[in-house]
Amino acid sequence: MSYENAWLTYRMRQDSRDKKYFSKVYAEDESIVAVTAVKELERAGREILGVRMEQAGCAAEAGICLRLVSDPAIGEEGYQLREEEGCITISSEGARGLLYGSFALIRRLQMELPLEGLCMLETPSNPLRMLNHWDNMDGSIERGYSGNSFFFKDEKVIVDERTRAYARMAASVGINASVINNVNVRGNATKLITEEYGKELREMSEIFAEYGIRLFLSLNFAAPMELGGLDSADPLDGQVAAWWKDTMEDIFRRIPNLGGFLVKADSEGRPGPFTYGRTHADGANVLADAAAPYGGIIIWRCFVYNCQQDWRDRKTDRARAGYDNFMPLDGKFRDNVILQIKNGPMDFQVREPVSSLLGGLTDTNQILEVQIAQEYTGQQRHVCYLIPMFKEILGFHTYCCGGQDTVADIVSGRTWGQKSCGMAAVANTGNDDNWTGHDLAAANLYGFGRLSFQTDAGARELAEEWAACTFGNDRVVTETVTKILMMSWPAYEKYTAPLGIGWMVNPNHHYGPNVDGYEYDRWGTYHRADHLGLGIDRSRQGTGYAQQYRKENADLYEDIKTCPEELLLFFHYIPYTYRLKSGKTLIQHIYDTHFEGAGDVESMDILWSSLEGKIPERVYKRVKERLEHQKEHSKEWRDQINTYFFRKSMIPDEKGRQIY
Amino acid sequence: MSYENAWLTYRMRQDSRDKKYFSKVYAEDESIVAVTAVKELERAGREILGVRMEQAGCAAEAGICLRLVSDPAIGEEGYQLREEEGCITISSEGARGLLYGSFALIRRLQMELPLEGLCMLETPSNPLRMLNHWDNMDGSIERGYSGNSFFFKDEKVIVDERTRAYARMAASVGINASVINNVNVRGNATKLITEEYGKELREMSEIFAEYGIRLFLSLNFAAPMELGGLDSADPLDGQVAAWWKDTMEDIFRRIPNLGGFLVKADSEGRPGPFTYGRTHADGANVLADAAAPYGGIIIWRCFVYNCQQDWRDRKTDRARAGYDNFMPLDGKFRDNVILQIKNGPMDFQVREPVSSLLGGLTDTNQILEVQIAQEYTGQQRHVCYLIPMFKEILGFHTYCCGGQDTVADIVSGRTWGQKSCGMAAVANTGNDDNWTGHDLAAANLYGFGRLSFQTDAGARELAEEWAACTFGNDRVVTETVTKILMMSWPAYEKYTAPLGIGWMVNPNHHYGPNVDGYEYDRWGTYHRADHLGLGIDRSRQGTGYAQQYRKENADLYEDIKTCPEELLLFFHYIPYTYRLKSGKTLIQHIYDTHFEGAGDVESMDILWSSLEGKIPERVYKRVKERLEHQKEHSKEWRDQINTYFFRKSMIPDEKGRQIY
Incomplete structure (x- = not known):
């Protein structure tokens, strides 16, 4: 079976700015991981810059130099990237740091970020x-x-x-x-x-x-x-x-x-x-x-x-x-x-x-x-x-x-x-x-x-990085893809289960809307919706879950007034007529967000369509096909959820939109 | 894999009343089906009466005589059973009729019904x-x-x-x-x-x-x-x-x-x-x-x-x-x-x-x-x-x-x-x-x-026949089993979907309650329940299905007043507060029937338990185990349906029973 290179899709650059660094490499370490790092640099040089990289005899001759250093501030998995006088030095206490540093450098190459005067130190946040x-x-x-x-x-x-x-x-x-x-x-x-x-x-x-x-x-x-x-x-x-x-x-x-x-x-x-x-x-x-x-x-x-x-x-x-x-x-x-x-x-x-x-x-x-x-x-x-x-x-x-x-x-x-x-x-x-x-x-x-x-x-920063590496360094593409990505989670949240209540999916496979899908089941995942409202009381009067947090958060969640609204139904049973901080009632919030969420998907689809011709056709089509489905499916979500709560509450949508 | 004989389970009888008929058989027909009939008579004679049946040389010597006759009133699949002077004649125009007649005779043997003076004619209702x-x-x-x-x-x-x-x-x-x-x-x-x-x-x-x-x-x-x-x-x-x-x-x-x-x-x-x-x-x-x-x-x-x-x-x-x-x-x-x-x-x-x-x-x-x-x-x-x-x-x-x-x-x-x-x-x-x-x-x-x-x-008659043939001719067993059988369909109807609306089952496998299981699906099987009522309008104002019937039935179904109540929700959308002929509101009818239905299963279980020792233990246990499950499961039906409609209508049970 074939496979693609995802964000490691390299494209030949037209400029020759960075070629000088990639002509010669020198590595102080010969461990397998350091060898991998050198191979990756060679491949990137070849495929992005069209340079055939050679091993330098000594550090002085190299455009890129991989150095093992003793510096606890860097550590075995951290790395320092430093450009000085036409040579980029990748330093680490360990070979893995050299590899991560090499990939960081390659990423900059893909994104066409300047290497001159580069000076950065990264250590992994998590062991x-x-x-x-x-x-x-x-x-x-x-x-x-x-x-x-x-x-x-x-x-x-x-x-x-x-x-x-x-x-x-x-x-x-x-x-x-x-x-x-x-x-x-x-x-x-x-x-x-x-x-x-x-x-x-x-x-x-x-x-x-x-x-x-x-x-x-x-x-x-x-x-x-x-x-x-x-x-x-x-x-x-x-x-x-x-x-x-x-x-x-x-x-x-x-x-x-x-x-x-x-x-x-x-x-x-x-x-x-x-x-x-x-x-x-x-x-x-x-x-x-x-x-x-x-x-x-x-x-x-x-x-x-x-x-x-x-x-x-x-x-x-x-x-x-x-x-x-x-x-x-x-x-x-x-x-x-x-x-x-x-x-x-x-x-x-x-x-x-x-x-x-x-x-x-x-x-x-x-x-x-x-x-x-x-x-x-x-x-x-x-x-x-x-x-x-x-x-x-x-x-x-x-x-x-x-x-x-x-x-x-x-x-x-x-x-x-x-x-x-x-x-x-x-x-x-x-x-x-x-x-x-x-x-x-x-x-x-x-x-x-x-x-x-x-x-x-940052989430946006990572989205941009990913888009640039995956689709090439075209600003329109990067911005459009980033826009789609950044609006996608909020959109999904809007057109599915409201305000932290969760579930409302088809049992077993968990795809698609089913408000009561888990309501009478054995999994402990309920919404308890009735004619007047919905939500789970997890305060002291209810299951007491809120009290498992440290006092500051326990107090916050305990009280309907201070509970973050995006989690309101997770922690409290709330009447449909309850007014949120937006001034909207809960039921109107449900209707509005569901129309909005499905609308957001339409926007995402339009955004993606604007990229036709700018990214490889097979990729464009694969995504386009899924977006078409998402458009339909988000409407199914919207209509099922809205209909369910309308039939239960009998409170009409203030804006008179179609609810079934 | 082994198998049992279901209603063809033969038990040796203690009396010798009918032995005389089964000592000799004479068959006019030698077709494979007639041979089967004779074999079945032999087996029944042996296993029920302990008689070794022989072939008679002529009809005059036989206790049972299989005769092919020309009589359109009987036909090829019908049969006449007639006892005269110690000989039972099974007559038909065809071998299949002889076989069905033989089985009818054996059934009488199992049920210990008198054979003397027997005179019956049966022709199949359906080709x-x-x-x-x-x-x-x-x-x-x-x-x-x-x-x-x-x-x-x-x-x-x-x-x-x-x-x-x-x-x-x-x-x-x-x-x-x-x-x-x-x-x-x-x-x-x-x-x-x-x-x-x-x-x-x-x-x-x-x-x-x-x-x-x-x-x-x-x-x-x-x-x-x-x-x-x-x-x-x-x-x-x-x-x-x-x-x-x-x-x-x-x-x-x-x-x-x-x-x-x-x-x-x-x-x-x-x-x-x-x-x-x-x-x-x-x-x-x-x-x-x-x-x-x-x-x-x-x-x-x-x-x-x-x-x-x-x-x-x-x-x-x-x-x-x-x-x-x-x-x-x-x-x-x-x-x-x-x-x-x-x-x-x-x-x-x-x-x-x-x-x-x-x-x-x-x-x-x-x-x-x-x-x-x-x-x-x-x-x-x-x-x-x-x-x-x-x-x-x-x-x-x-x-x-x-x-x-x-x-x-x-x-x-x-x-x-x-x-x-x-x-x-x-x-x-x-x-x-x-x-x-x-x-x-x-x-x-x-x-x-x-x-x-x-x-x-009759349904009761067939239940009794079946019970007697299956469990032996013990009146207490037959009556008890018949009682369970006769109350079972009404009970099932009571604790599942009300008044002809149907569905409300888990999708795909169709087992167990799920009121909205098919409500937002593609199968055309809806209940349209909301805060005020439920049912499908299939009158002229609705889908018009009622008008597919001949006038007499179309008129009957068209009108809420004349529509048979057991089909009320099939043909009409009815408010929960609508009063049925019983004087009960629809919602109270739903609550009551669901409590009743689950109660009926308890009664069925008690009835069955009274048979312990009276029927083979493996059979008793197999049924008992299923009844235990049915007891629990009918309560699950009761509670899910009642809770669903209570949460939707918010109309309390008049009798104040537990609804969740």
Whole structure:
């Protein structure tokens, strides 16, 4: 299967301004990652500048010089780029820093930014910058919208040219860890930790290693039973611990570049320590102890809740579950365990408050998990650029301490001094030619990587970078694409579930509107709409979720008057006649935003149409086709939601528009 | 796989009253069907009376005598049973009549009814008495709730002991035709008409023939393209007609006992004549002409409607589609074409009016199609004895003529003198030990067969017969089981969608409540509930469906005042505050019936529990387990429906019961 180069699409430049730098390169380091860096510079020089780059005999002769330095301010993954007297020096304490610096330089080349006098220092915001692929061994991808897996097919591990292309693309934006298999580990995927798949995984890990990426695997907590023939997976059972010890020894011997494991336990039917009356700390620690001698990390997901809830029960609140389950365990996990926490307390809705665990936990390694696979945000058939959402999440003040208290501070390690922490994204890739199905969805992959490396980058800035690298440095194209991207998340929010209530999608596949789709189901995801209003009371009088936050936020959310309006229905039951700060009633707000959102998609479509002829036709058409669908589908959303609430409230639209 | 004998479960009787008849049998006919009849009598004598039956040398020596007579009042499938001076004579003009008479006699034996002085004459009400199996060649069954297919497995036709057991069971209640494959003909099923499956189908047809049953196949209208390599399936294309002619010649030569074909065309994505701008008559007739030389029959389903409807469109009405599509074609079909018409205009809901085509068509052969596979009526996890519903349908006066104007009259041929007509049921069997998953669901299979043979039999009478034959002749058991059966359909109607509105189920699988499940979908199945009321206006002011009936019924349905209340919401939009004849408001009726229905299931469960020890334990437990589920599930129905309408109307329950 063929594939394209996404934002690494190089175009020959007409000017010769920067050729001088790319004629000769000198690298002080000969490690595999440094070799990769040099290769990438050579390729960029050839394909963008038409220069055949040669190795210089010494630094003095070189136009680009890769230097290993000893400078804690740069560190092993940071880099300094400096142009002086016709030579660009890329410095780092480690080879990965040299690689990231090289890609940063190439990016400037693509964007035709000046190199003369260049002087920049970047260090990664987060130690771990991960992609989580939910790929199954049969080649399918759970929540995949871009074709099938390029890691697995027919129960086999695939290692081919695309493996390298993937690693290259991931490294180019700073990704340094990748979990290749679905967190729901079933069937043959359980055996990925055995000898059976050892050879291929080692090969893959070595290709990853060339790009500074560590391979991670998702793990089946019940493996001691399924593989080991034990009659228990109890983490406190000596036999189980011994089995894990042996298993870890084997796999780290087979795959020395393995980073560790991701575990979904006691969640949505997956096995876990609860079966044996043990805690998540017990469960994670037995794995951590076994993996520790090899530097292995155990990433334990906090997505644990009762998925057999009765819709009639208004006391149980799924939003509370993460905090209720994990706060009592703060400080009880080994140093090489990291809790991976979804950004919100529910599940990747278009709008959620930040998870109360972030800012709650103080003595536990944490990873922020976001989802760029657009499960609930249009499944890569709708444009929905998620970086502005991620920026809001990262910038959220948890008030966990005076000073560095944002989510970005916490997961970077700045707040509590942790070394094992960072960001992970459920990946949106597949074996489609363009990697992400929707060409514009690649902006999420790009943006996530860049943001995980440089959290203070702006959403618009990243969109522009991505557009320029992907479509070439044409200002009209860049501005138009950026405009579409920047309006896409607000538009999606407007025409789908209002004011933080979420859900209202078709069950199972989660695509398209269905207001009552989950209302009478067992998943804890309700809107409780009736003739008078809707929303979930999560204040003290209700489920009490708001009180899981630090006082400042708890107070804010507790009170309807101070609760941020975009989260109003998440925290409160609100009458349709309630007046928002805009002066509009809630029901009128619902009608208006839904008409607006669908209108925004029309605008996006017009904007895109203006690019015909300015970008490759196959790309233009792929996106155009999806926008046509999005136009229709956003109207379906608009009409179903508006009709549902009109039929329920019987309050007419003030503007007299068509509601069915 | 093992199987049980359902209502042909014989138990040794303690008395010796009837032994004398079963010691010697004499049969005038030696055809295969008559041989089957004798074998069945022998088996019953042995297993019920402990008698070893012998062949008598002449009629005078026999206790049972099978006689071929010439008597048009009896006919080839009718029979007379007459006891005189210690000899029971079974008379018929044909061997099938002898077989049906034998089974009728055996039934009396099972029920311990007196044989002395017996004198009865039965002729089948309907020429065709069919089962339609929706079995796929991979072994799955569309809308199957009793395990997998016993006709197909792994793309092969199965012919084994169960084939015979099936034919025997079907024949015992008067079935004389069986379509073994799904009406949605895809993949290898298209090839069932080719040589590839000829041998096995012939074998199967020969086993069926022993029991007087003709094998039918469902047909793919696009077969000329898929099998014949033609570039069209246009029924008016000479090449297509020639292909069908050759194909029919081949298959009827291979399978002489083949009865013909069932066709679902231009329906829910199936190919058909519309593709070529032809009518259904064109489509059916090309097949009919090709099959006619071999006595083959083409059964053409009338289930044709727009399944891509826009929920916002209130003009299009799926209920109208059958009539709109087929009435203009009345009289245009060949003599060997039969239109198969679902009982209602929608799709096998728990309550629908009778299809307007029944009584509309006057010059077309017609089959009434009902569904004993409980797709919308509890999927053989709920008890729902459907014979009372079928009785209502058969007894419905269409006013198509003065005199014999009921549905029973029409499909029997009495009204318009047709010879090719009758009843068909979508079958509820599978390879579960007990054939129907739920043991009590077998009453629908039994009852349908018996009713198709003897339409004037009562629903209660058939329930009692079935219970006595299945569980033995214990009056307490029979009465209790009959009580459960007779209350089951009304209970199901009470706790599911109210007053004929239908649907309100989960999409696709159709199990369990989901009030808005189809409300914003493309299937033409809406309830249009809002804050003030619900229902579809199908009067003149609305979609006009009511006017498709003959004047008497059209007037009845047109007017809210005269419309039968059980169909009120099918024909009219009714405010929640509307007072029904009971004096209750509509909303209170909804609340009350839902509490009642769930309460009825509790009663059914108590009734069943009283039978513990009185029926075989494995049967008791199988049913008990399902009743436990039905109890919970009927409460889920109750609560979802009541909550939905309470939240929408905000009118409280007068009795203050718990609504969520």
